[in-house]
Amino acid sequence: MHKPDFVNAIGVFDSGVGGLSVLRAIRAALPFEKLIYVADSGHAPYGDQTEVYITERTLTVGQWLVESGVKAITIACNTATVVAARSLREHTALPVVAIEPAIKPAVAVTRSGVVGVLATRQTVQSESVARLCALHGTQVRIVLQACPGWVELVEQADLHSAQTEALVRQYVQPLIDQGADTLVLGCTHYPFLRDIIQRIAGEGVALIDPAEAVARELVRRLDANTLASGSPLGPTSFFTTGDVVQVQRTIAQLWGEGVSVEALTSV
Numbered sequence: 001m002h003k004p005d006f007v008n009a010i011g012v013f014d015s016g017v018g019g020l021s022v023l024r025a026i027r028a029a030l031p032f033e034k035l036i037y038v039a040d041s042g043h044a045p046y047g048d049q050t051e052v053y054i055t056e057r058t059l060t061v062g063q064w065l066v067e068s069g070v071k072a073i074t075i076a077c078n079t080a081t082v083v084a085a086r087s088l089r090e091h092t093a094l095p096v097v098a099i100e101p102a103i104k105p106a107v108a109v110t111r112s113g114v115v116g117v118l119a120t121r122q123t124v125q126s127e128s129v130a131r132l133c134a135l136h137g138t139q140v141r142i143v144l145q146a147c148p149g150w151v152e153l154v155e156q157a158d159l160h161s162a163q164t165e166a167l168v169r170q171y172v173q174p175l176i177d178q179g180a181d182t183l184v185l186g187c188t189h190y191p192f193l194r195d196i197i198q199r200i201a202g203e204g205v206a207l208i209d210p211a212e213a214v215a216r217e218l219v220r221r222l223d224a225n226t227l228a229s230g231s232p233l234g235p236t237s238f239f240t241t242g243d244v245v246q247v248q249r250t251i252a253q254l255w256g257e258g259v260s261v262e263a264l265t266s267v
């Protein structure tokens, strides 16, 4: 069942192309590793789906990676993490590193005492985020803001249009008006909207993206399990459950180099 190209690789997945913001950090931290990226774009956005659906997709994609022979998995999707990381860990003995909204680091840097969290509907409603807020929000105010529509913009690589600017402003401005000086990018699609978010929020507002921390944690887990690979430079392979032509176009734009995306039809 193992695919030769996947053996010893690291599997990284997201509901779509957003996890490329995490993959970028992983590639920079681990140049010698073979990386397999799955964009579950045929089922995005997760953030507007039920917990049952998100769990089912996380287990299905995770299982496909496990059966293909990867040595570790990174969930590059906050929504899948807060809903289903625990289930995936119960289903595999492989190391599973998962991104979650960077509320703790944001609380550490705010000076105004107001932190805004930009995330999907499912993430802002999740028990995990409620727990993070209870744990870290005793001295500061944390304002959760769902951003429906942003994922779709990034999936279409529509990063600079007037429509994008209007939809970004709709969710960022209220947080700034409430005094937030620190915004958590709590969905992996949102770093691709960073320029426009920063312009609307103002230069003095800190945007917190935990992608590099996730890559560091992955390095630590590989080292702890003596799983790290040496040279040569590792290839990066892309798969999608969505429309290959559309996803390839978007990935080429966001990844910044010519890529070939393969259809993943079995899941």
Ligand code: DGL
Pocket: 014, 015, 016, 018, 019, 044, 045, 046, 047, 048, 076, 077, 078, 079, 080, 120, 123, 151, 186, 187, 188, 189
């Ligand atoms: N990129 C994902 C996240 O980090 C999910 C976006 C979605 O599919 O709603 O939450």
